[in-house]
Amino acid sequence: MKQYDIIVVGSSAAGVPAATTARKYYPEKSILLVRDVEFVPIPCGIPYIYGTVNDPMKNLIPVTKIAGGNKLDLEVAKVTSINREAKTIGTDKGETFGYDRLVLATGSKPIVPPIKGVDKGHVYAIKKNAIYLKEIQEQLDQSKSVVVIGGGFIGAEMAEECKKHNPELEVTVVEMQDHLLKLVYDEEFCLLAEEALISQGIKLALNEQVIEIAGKDNVDSVKLASGKSLPADMVILGIGAVPNTELAVSAGLELGETKGIKVDKYQRTCDPNILACGDCADKFSFFNHKPSYSKLASIATMEARIAGINLFHTRRMNQGVVGCFSTSLGGHAFAAAGITEAGAKDHCCDVVVGTAAGINRHPGLMPGGDDLKVKLIFEKASQRIIGGELYGAYSAGELINAISAFISKGMTAEEIATFQAGTHPALTASPIAYQLVNAAEMAEMQLYNLHS
Amino acid sequence: MKQYDIIVVGSSAAGVPAATTARKYYPEKSILLVRDVEFVPIPCGIPYIYGTVNDPMKNLIPVTKIAGGNKLDLEVAKVTSINREAKTIGTDKGETFGYDRLVLATGSKPIVPPIKGVDKGHVYAIKKNAIYLKEIQEQLDQSKSVVVIGGGFIGAEMAEECKKHNPELEVTVVEMQDHLLKLVYDEEFCLLAEEALISQGIKLALNEQVIEIAGKDNVDSVKLASGKSLPADMVILGIGAVPNTELAVSAGLELGETKGIKVDKYQRTCDPNILACGDCADKFSFFNHKPSYSKLASIATMEARIAGINLFHTRRMNQGVVGCFSTSLGGHAFAAAGITEAGAKDHCCDVVVGTAAGINRHPGLMPGGDDLKVKLIFEKASQRIIGGELYGAYSAGELINAISAFISKGMTAEEIATFQAGTHPALTASPIAYQLVNAAEMAEMQLYNLHS
Numbered sequence: 001m002k003q004y005d006i007i008v009v010g011s012s013a014a015g016v017p018a019a020t021t022a023r024k025y026y027p028e029k030s031i032l033l034v035r036d037v038e039f040v041p042i043p044c045g046i047p048y049i050y051g052t053v054n055d056p057m058k059n060l061i062p063v064t065k066i067a068g069g070n071k072l073d074l075e076v077a078k079v080t081s082i083n084r085e086a087k088t089i090g091t092d093k094g095e096t097f098g099y100d101r102l103v104l105a106t107g108s109k110p111i112v113p114p115i116k117g118v119d120k121g122h123v124y125a126i127k128k129n130a131i132y133l134k135e136i137q138e139q140l141d142q143s144k145s146v147v148v149i150g151g152g153f154i155g156a157e158m159a160e161e162c163k164k165h166n167p168e169l170e171v172t173v174v175e176m177q178d179h180l181l182k183l184v185y186d187e188e189f190c191l192l193a194e195e196a197l198i199s200q201g202i203k204l205a206l207n208e209q210v211i212e213i214a215g216k217d218n219v220d221s222v223k224l225a226s227g228k229s230l231p232a233d234m235v236i237l238g239i240g241a242v243p244n245t246e247l248a249v250s251a252g253l254e255l256g257e258t259k260g261i262k263v264d265k266y267q268r269t270c271d272p273n274i275l276a277c278g279d280c281a282d283k284f285s286f287f288n289h290k291p292s293y294s295k296l297a298s299i300a301t302m303e304a305r306i307a308g309i310n311l312f313h314t315r316r317m318n319q320g321v322v323g324c325f326s327t328s329l330g331g332h333a334f335a336a337a338g339i340t341e342a343g344a345k346d347h348c349c350d351v352v353v354g355t356a357a358g359i360n361r362h363p364g365l366m367p368g369g370d371d372l373k374v375k376l377i378f379e380k381a382s383q384r385i386i387g388g389e390l391y392g393a394y395s396a397g398e399l400i401n402a403i404s405a406f407i408s409k410g411m412t413a414e415e416i417a418t419f420q421a422g423t424h425p426a427l428t429a430s431p432i433a434y435q436l437v438n439a440a441e442m443a444e445m446q447l448y449n450l451h452s
Numbered sequence: 453m454k455q456y457d458i459i460v461v462g463s464s465a466a467g468v469p470a471a472t473t474a475r476k477y478y479p480e481k482s483i484l485l486v487r488d489v490e491f492v493p494i495p496c497g498i499p500y501i502y503g504t505v506n507d508p509m510k511n512l513i514p515v516t517k518i519a520g521g522n523k524l525d526l527e528v529a530k531v532t533s534i535n536r537e538a539k540t541i542g543t544d545k546g547e548t549f550g551y552d553r554l555v556l557a558t559g560s561k562p563i564v565p566p567i568k569g570v571d572k573g574h575v576y577a578i579k580k581n582a583i584y585l586k587e588i589q590e591q592l593d594q595s596k597s598v599v600v601i602g603g604g605f606i607g608a609e610m611a612e613e614c615k616k617h618n619p620e621l622e623v624t625v626v627e628m629q630d631h632l633l634k635l636v637y638d639e640e641f642c643l644l645a646e647e648a649l650i651s652q653g654i655k656l657a658l659n660e661q662v663i664e665i666a667g668k669d670n671v672d673s674v675k676l677a678s679g680k681s682l683p684a685d686m687v688i689l690g691i692g693a694v695p696n697t698e699l700a701v702s703a704g705l706e707l708g709e710t711k712g713i714k715v716d717k718y719q720r721t722c723d724p725n726i727l728a729c730g731d732c733a734d735k736f737s738f739f740n741h742k743p744s745y746s747k748l749a750s751i752a753t754m755e756a757r758i759a760g761i762n763l764f765h766t767r768r769m770n771q772g773v774v775g776c777f778s779t780s781l782g783g784h785a786f787a788a789a790g791i792t793e794a795g796a797k798d799h800c801c802d803v804v805v806g807t808a809a810g811i812n813r814h815p816g817l818m819p820g821g822d823d824l825k826v827k828l829i830f831e832k833a834s835q836r837i838i839g840g841e842l843y844g845a846y847s848a849g850e851l852i853n854a855i856s857a858f859i860s861k862g863m864t865a866e867e868i869a870t871f872q873a874g875t876h877p878a879l880t881a882s883p884i885a886y887q888l889v890n891a892a893e894m895a896e897m898q899l900y901n902l903h904s
Contacts, residue, residue: 053817298873301884306870328879363511397879399850402850418757420776424496431752
């Protein structure tokens with residue numbers, strides 16, 4: 001039996017940074033990284049396999065290279081058991097490894113809803129497995145119609161990339177809610193996302209529920225609650241994911257309210273020698289400390305950087321999920337951080353909203369310009385920013401991170417309105433028209449009138 | 453004599469937002485905006501007149517439109533006097549206007565160095581005057597060689613745009629220091645900027661000083677201290693600017709250490725009814741409260757938003773100059789905020805530096821990717837970020853604003869290393885490779901080893 005100081009189970013967006021962070025702060029410790037697949041897909045890159053990079057093998061986390069650069073031992077095997085008393089793990093290859101500290105980064109599993117016929121052929125969940133993802137690609141080549149169930153961002157991205165893969169393909173997104181992306185955007189941004197998909201010839205079935213996946217062995221159509229039937233040579237399930245906790249449960253570790261592995265703010269499980277991070281771990285909201293169901297690679301990585309340093313002492317704390325995310329639809333960026341205006345009402349907090357829009361160049365005829373629309377949401381009582389939504393220019397992909405910083409530091413509308421933002425003709429709007437600051441000023445004006 | 457509640461003198465990056473901010477917070481007040489030119493150039497857009505937008509009239513602040521939308525009265529006249537007792541201003545057209553509060557936003561004047569021959573024809577400073585800027589364009593059309601004196605960002609941008617205007621043109625930048633852009637970048641970034649210019653066929657004369665601008669009536673060559681002579685059909689002075697304070701001085705207002713109009717942290721001059729903001733106003737550093745000579749449109753706008761609300765009470769405070777700026781050279785973004793590593797040594801503070809680089813896509817073969825290089829500078833004692841430098845992808849134009857936010861909120865390396873940054877295959881590096889967070893982690897590791 002080989003003995004390690006640290007064993008990390010899982011090597012995606014949580015496992016890899018947990019191991020490399022451990023390496024940075026514990027240069028003398030021996031570290032083993034165990035994964036259950038040889039090839040680990042970049043999770044957020046999965047949709048782009050189909051219309052952009054065109055091969056699952058071109059969308060891999062370079063685990064071997066990272067391991068080499070960080071003196072990590074590697075093992076490809078499924079961990080099937082943990083003996084917490086002996087401090088060992090066992091694998092499906094019959095091997096046993098001893099640990100001093102164990103990190104569980106076992107990720108999530110796609111939700112397979114209990115719809116009649118969901119077990120038919122050519123119905124695919126988005127599994128993080130390159131070989132499985134290749135099957136989806138092959139089936140796409142043979143299909144004339146695809147139905148994507150679920151209009152969250154994975155569903156929207158998959159729909160767009162399937163259409164890019166084959167412009168002749170009939171692509172329909174079925175969503176139970178009245179809008180796509182409703183969890184992360186307010187209605188006006190959802191409408192822009194829907195427009196981006198519709199303009200590419202993608203069909204949307206909103207306010208619709210799938211009641212049956214029909215066909216003989218393989219799917220041939222999808223039946224909706226409204227009575228409609230959609231032809232479908234394949235179905236993609238983009239409904240979300242649940243924590244992958246089988247191993248943790250079998251080892252007697254507690255789960256939390258979101259069914260993730262229960263952890264404290266240091267990412268420690270109920271066993272002081274075992275930490276957990278990423279999609280498999282329970283989460284709480286930055287805003288109200290209630291359970292959070294968010295699963296993003298950026299959250300996983302943040303938690304991994306906490307777990308990796310906290311292995312032998314408590315040095316970093318999880319502040320809770322802010323939620324910061326971005327995507328591209330129809331050639332425009334969509335990004336959001338924190339809480340939406342609609343979501344704020346569910347949190348029972350009164351808000352003030354500021355918006356601003358304009359081209360991200362000055363003068364506007366500078367090349368490469370695109371519209372950039374900013375919405376900021378402030379808590380009325382504290383005057384602090386709690387959310388932001390962006391649409392348009394690709395620079396939104398970094399601007400959302402400024403907003404995430406504002407949120408994490410509790411900046412007020414006043415502070416953002418007088419924030420020193422660099423601007424340049426070829427890169428941004430002018431300082432006078434700078435959307436972020438103007439949106440904050442609009443909110444501040446309302447707060448000023450309320451409080452003065 | 454017409455009476456106004458508020459008069460703003462100047463309508464560039466300070467005057468316009470001062471007036472519009474005043475309008476937002478004082479909806480009932482009458483406001484007059486006075487400018488001395490009919491057409492007000494976008495200041496940071498001036499270089500781009502020559503190689504990109506190709507007409508000074510396409511690089512204007514839409515003052516009339518903004519005035520219309522904000523109920524501002526407009527006057528085109530040079531303000532020649534202020535009677536502080538009577539609370540009136542007089543113009544070169546012989547008119548007098550009364551004010552209750554006055555905002556001076558008179559900007560800066562380009563430095564014309566006392567070089568022999570600087571008064572010859574075809575030697576141009578960068579004046580914020582569309583008609584004058586048109587003359588430069590006309591002379592460019594007739595020139596085969598141009599010498600740009602000064603290798604700050606205006607000099608570098610002017611050189612690039614002159615070359616774009618006419619690729620046959622011989623363009624040389626003369627800089628006294630050993631590198632371009634040395635005020636805002638550390639050497640490794642200066643070298644990248646120099647490479648960007650050289651690769652476009654622009655010549656650099658570093659460590660060189662101009663001792664004479666030679667020629668008969670018009671310049672025909674530039675003599676350097678090293679003995680070299682550069683042919684020059686025209687010379688562009690890109691040396692910097694000094695506060696335009698003639699009007700303030702004639703009214704007996706005090707100047708500060710930087711020769712700008714002395715103001716308190718509320719942007720009030722020594723006369724309680726007169727405020728000043730932008731390039732004409734004295735400034736201090738965010739970091740040590742010492743005088744700051746920075747002149748950026750982003751600082752001007754920030755000060756204007758403070759002055760505009762503080763006219764009738766003190767509501768906002770100036771925190772001092774962080775300094776956040778960006779540019780584009782050779783198709784790559786260059787951006788910086790705060791203090792450089794070299795500059796930190798001048799501030800007598802020990803620093804720790806973190807760097808990270810990589811393509812701003814994941815996987816790297818996603819379209820539109822560019823390298824993004826990040827350097828972060830942390831004060832060793834406080835562990836707080838005091839500076840950042842970026843090179844590469846255009847998204848740096850917004851990423852630098854996240855760094856500006858980090859600086860203004862005093863974020864530690866630890867906080868940035870666990871900051872929740874949104875990432876997406878089409879927009880940024882992966883969460884594992886995200887440069888900003890990795891640079892912070894590299895610095896944090898050093899701080900950790902120092903402090904633990």
